[in-house]
Amino acid sequence: MDVFYTSPWVPPEWIAAHGFQPRGVWSSPALDLRAAPLAEGVCAFAAGVLRLVEARPAAGFVLTTHCDQLRRGFDALDDATGNSTFLFNLPATWQTPTARRLYQAELRRLGRFLVRLGGAAPDRSRLQPICQAYEQARCRLRAAAGTCSGRRLTELSAHYHWTGEAKSGSEPEPETGAVPLALVGGPLPPSLWGLLELIEAAGGRLVLDGTEAGERSLLPQVRLHPPGEPENQPTSTGAPRPPDTEDGVEILANAYFDALTAVFQRPNTRLYQWLRARVAARQVRGIILWHYVGCDLWRAEAQSLREALGLPVLLLEADETDGHSLRHAGRIAAFIECLR
Amino acid sequence: MTPPRKLSLEQWDERWRELHRGGLVEPAYGGPLSRHVAEEGDLRLRHLAFDPSPAALRLWNFLLTENQRLRQFRAGGGRLVGVMKDLGTVPVMAFALPAVRAFYPDGAWWTPCLMECGDGLFQHADRLGIDASFCPVRAMLGAFETGGHFPRPDLLVCSAGAVCDDFSAIAQRLETLGYAIAWWEMPRRRNPDEGEPACTLPGGLQAPQSQVEGVRDELERIGNLLGGLAGCPLTDTLLTEGVRRANQVRRLLQTLRNRVYGSPGAPLPALEMLVAEMLAIHFCSDREETARVLAGLLAETDRRCREHQWVLSPEAVRVFWVNPVADLRAMNLLEDWGGRVCGADFMITHALELIPEDLPPCEALARTALADPMVGSTRDRADRIIAQCRQFAAEAVIVSRIPGASHCAREGEIIRQRVRQELGLPVLEWEVPSLVDPLLPTLGSRLQALLETARLRRRR
Numbered sequence: 001m002d003v004f005y006t007s008p009w010v011p012p013e014w015i016a017a018h019g020f021q022p023r024g025v026w027s028s029p030a031l032d033l034r035a036a037p038l039a040e041g042v043c044a045f046a047a048g049v050l051r052l053v054e055a056r057p058a059a060g061f062v063l064t065t066h067c068d069q070l071r072r073g074f075d076a077l078d079d080a081t082g083n084s085t086f087l088f089n090l091p092a093t094w095q096t097p098t099a100r101r102l103y104q105a106e107l108r109r110l111g112r113f114l115v116r117l118g119g120a121a122p123d124r125s126r127l128q129p130i131c132q133a134y135e136q137a138r139c140r141l142r143a144a145a146g147t148c149s150g151r152r153l154t155e156l157s158a159h160y161h162w163t164g165e166a167k168s169g170s171e172p173e174p175e176t177g178a179v180p181l182a183l184v185g186g187p188l189p190p191s192l193w194g195l196l197e198l199i200e201a202a203g204g205r206l207v208l209d210g211t212e213a214g215e216r217s218l219l220p221q222v223r224l225h226p227p228g229e230p231e232n233q234p235t236s237t238g239a240p241r242p243p244d245t246e247d248g249v250e251i252l253a254n255a256y257f258d259a260l261t262a263v264f265q266r267p268n269t270r271l272y273q274w275l276r277a278r279v280a281a282r283q284v285r286g287i288i289l290w291h292y293v294g295c296d297l298w299r300a301e302a303q304s305l306r307e308a309l310g311l312p313v314l315l316l317e318a319d320e321t322d323g324h325s326l327r328h329a330g331r332i333a334a335f336i337e338c339l340r
Numbered sequence: 341m342t343p344p345r346k347l348s349l350e351q352w353d354e355r356w357r358e359l360h361r362g363g364l365v366e367p368a369y370g371g372p373l374s375r376h377v378a379e380e381g382d383l384r385l386r387h388l389a390f391d392p393s394p395a396a397l398r399l400w401n402f403l404l405t406e407n408q409r410l411r412q413f414r415a416g417g418g419r420l421v422g423v424m425k426d427l428g429t430v431p432v433m434a435f436a437l438p439a440v441r442a443f444y445p446d447g448a449w450w451t452p453c454l455m456e457c458g459d460g461l462f463q464h465a466d467r468l469g470i471d472a473s474f475c476p477v478r479a480m481l482g483a484f485e486t487g488g489h490f491p492r493p494d495l496l497v498c499s500a501g502a503v504c505d506d507f508s509a510i511a512q513r514l515e516t517l518g519y520a521i522a523w524w525e526m527p528r529r530r531n532p533d534e535g536e537p538a539c540t541l542p543g544g545l546q547a548p549q550s551q552v553e554g555v556r557d558e559l560e561r562i563g564n565l566l567g568g569l570a571g572c573p574l575t576d577t578l579l580t581e582g583v584r585r586a587n588q589v590r591r592l593l594q595t596l597r598n599r600v601y602g603s604p605g606a607p608l609p610a611l612e613m614l615v616a617e618m619l620a621i622h623f624c625s626d627r628e629e630t631a632r633v634l635a636g637l638l639a640e641t642d643r644r645c646r647e648h649q650w651v652l653s654p655e656a657v658r659v660f661w662v663n664p665v666a667d668l669r670a671m672n673l674l675e676d677w678g679g680r681v682c683g684a685d686f687m688i689t690h691a692l693e694l695i696p697e698d699l700p701p702c703e704a705l706a707r708t709a710l711a712d713p714m715v716g717s718t719r720d721r722a723d724r725i726i727a728q729c730r731q732f733a734a735e736a737v738i739v740s741r742i743p744g745a746s747h748c749a750r751e752g753e754i755i756r757q758r759v760r761q762e763l764g765l766p767v768l769e770w771e772v773p774s775l776v777d778p779l780l781p782t783l784g785s786r787l788q789a790l791l792e793t794a795r796l797r798r799r800r
């Protein structure tokens with residue numbers, strides 16, 4: 001059975017360990033991103049998620065609280081979906097023990113939901129190899145991020161979030177003189193990858209995919225040792241870590257909580273630290289901020305991105321097309337032209 | 341006896357002179373209302389209609405002098421806390437401390453309306469990258485940067501998590517601009533799972549004990565920051581007293597609401613009720629005076645009820661109002677067209693509930709904060725609205741949409757469906773911008789259609 005999740009900060013290995021196939025909802029070919037005609041201000045991505053929930057009664061869905069649109073979208077769901085949907089409370093803060101405990105508690109609660117959905121609660125011997133497989137996949141993709149094109153990494157990340165597996169990267173791209181760009185913003189489902197073609201056609205080269213489920217989503221480093229072996233998991237951020245424990249759920253929760261780097265966090269300094277380091281290392285010359293109409297969280301970052309990274313930012317609104325829109329093409333071409 | 345008639349600003353000046361000739365004694369912040377136009381640029385007052393009582397005069401003067409009060413307090417050595425988003429909880433803690441006062445920079449929401457956009461706050465927000473796709477609270481950014489609307493607080497506190505995206509994004513932008521913020525986590529309230537330890541919140545909803553404990557821990561952390569600011573720890577004794585005083589205000593407001601909304605005719609207009617309700621969240625920077633202002637309104641209400649003196653025709657259609665309005669004039673318009681507010685959910689219903697006094701005070705505040713209609717399911721909110729519609733015999737519901745507000749994308753439809761299903765009442769979703777004037781013809785016809793539908797239902 002497929003269990004879809006709406007944020008990469010819900011650990012797919014936890015879903016898989018309960019016997020389900022985790023599916024990052026943004027990777028779904030069935031995600032229908034038509035803008036909602038009636039309710040003005042509805043994010044097309046959030047609306048697409050709700051349509052998918054209704055269209056897939058046999059699947060499970062883990063929605064997340066990270067924005068109003070999804071949180072209230074959950075409230076709008078039909079009662080009939082009640083048994084197969086779960087709202088995961090992703091904490092917005094991250095510097096306090098309270099936020100950590102909230103995340104840990106939510107992961108345990110998700111486990112109970114998955115059991116109600118027909119899954120089996122995993123013991124350590126089941127959880128460990130699944131965590132290891134996911135960690136290996138992310139590890140390969142993290143390594144690929146240093147070498148393959150941003151576009152290729154986007155495809156690989158999407159595949160990982162759909163299957164849990166890492167396809168191999170590609171050879172480093174030859175230097176072509178194309179303008180190195182970062183793409184930052186909301187989720188970019190495969191149906192909108194036409195945008196990537198527009199960037200390339202206009203003489204740009206994507207070197208950093210900072211969209212919701214892009215390279216950032218590969219950050220968690222989960223090292224769950226086999227039963228009986230001591231834990232020795234490094235922290236990724238230096239945040240205070242509770243004492244080592246045999247409890248695999250807690251280790252998994254801490255690994256994700258420590259890696260969480262997202263626009264909805266308060267403060268959102270982790271996102272900017274992450275971006276700053278990569279923008280500098282990859283010599284990014286311009287940023288495309290991709291956001292859905294109604295997505296305040298990303299839209300509000302345009303000016304801060306300019307100020308923090310000292311680079312020009314092109315604000316692109318997701319529309320109903322496949323990303324190939326003429327309007328987008330013209331604006332991207334003009335943007336890249338100015339960066340040459 | 342002639343029933344009280346609402347007054348324009350000019351008429352109020354004349355009445356003010358009359359009252360003074362008759363011996364009216366006002367508090368230090370009193371005076372004719374029109375001075376707020378001349379001195380503060382509150383041009384919108386010229387287009388509003390006001391209740392004619394001295395109690396209403398005191399209410400308006402109290403509201404419109406908050407900035408001066410804050411500055412005087414600061415000049416006297418007091419410390420100011422800018423509380424953002426939680427609407428009603430942290431101010432109770434701040435006011436429990438000596439020499440600390442809290443205010444809501446969010447209140448700048450209404451500044452463009454009051455100043456008829458002559459303040460330039462929206463343009464300022466535009467320049468800072470926060471355009472009209474955000475709700476009017478974006479005016480707050482401009483207010484911080486210009487410094488003319490409230491003093492810069494000594495401490496800024498903001499809840500995060502189950503809050504609207506507009507505010508979360510704008511507060512983050514503020515922090516990026518150099519205003520340090522102490523964030524605290526507000527989880528999205530959920531129903532307890534089967535067998536999960538739970539407790540009852542003020543207002544009757546249930547929440548898992550673990551959520552209450554999380555919020556309590558966060559409030560204790562914020563309490564320590566407030567204590568540091570005051571130079572005096574926020575002890576349980578101080579906080580218990582703060583809760584008791586806050587409850588005095590809440591009790592007064594509850595009584596006022598029940599009298600006004602429950603009476604057959606309207607003893608007070610909707611606009612004054614909106615302002616009165618807003619006092620509950622931060623006491624307009626003077627908790628004791630808030631209580632006196634509300635007591636004055638209650639005395640006036642009681643007198644009018646005894647004498648059957650209604651400000652509107654008893655035939656007016658009873659409307660339940662959902663969400664605050666970006667333009668205060670909208671409340672007048674409803675009444676001009678034959679409606680009357682008989683209940684409201686201005687997103688602060690949790691700040692009207694009594695804070696439990698039989699619990700440790702931080703636990704009690706955590707429970708109250710979790711009762712916030714905006715942190716839980718919109719369905720819970722709709723159920724409360726339905727219960728209040730029943731209590732106050734509402735004949736129609738207006739959900740006023742707030743331009744750009746992230747929660748409005750979904751909540752109106754959810755509320756409409758449930759109200760229709762449970763009560764069969766007509767529901768109108770009405771977007772109220774900061775200045776409604778250009779939209780009056782279309783707004784008027786939609787509003788009249790709603791009221792007409794409600795009247796037809798009466799005849800059936």
Ligand code: SF4
Pocket residue numbers: 043044045046066067068069070186187292294295296297298
């Ligand atoms: S794109 Fe923005 S509004 Fe839409 S679901 Fe994602 S975070 Fe929410």
Ligand code: SF4
Pocket residue numbers: 475476477504505506507687742744745746747
């Ligand atoms: S979006 Fe709604 S809740 Fe948020 S600040 Fe604006 S009006 Fe208030």
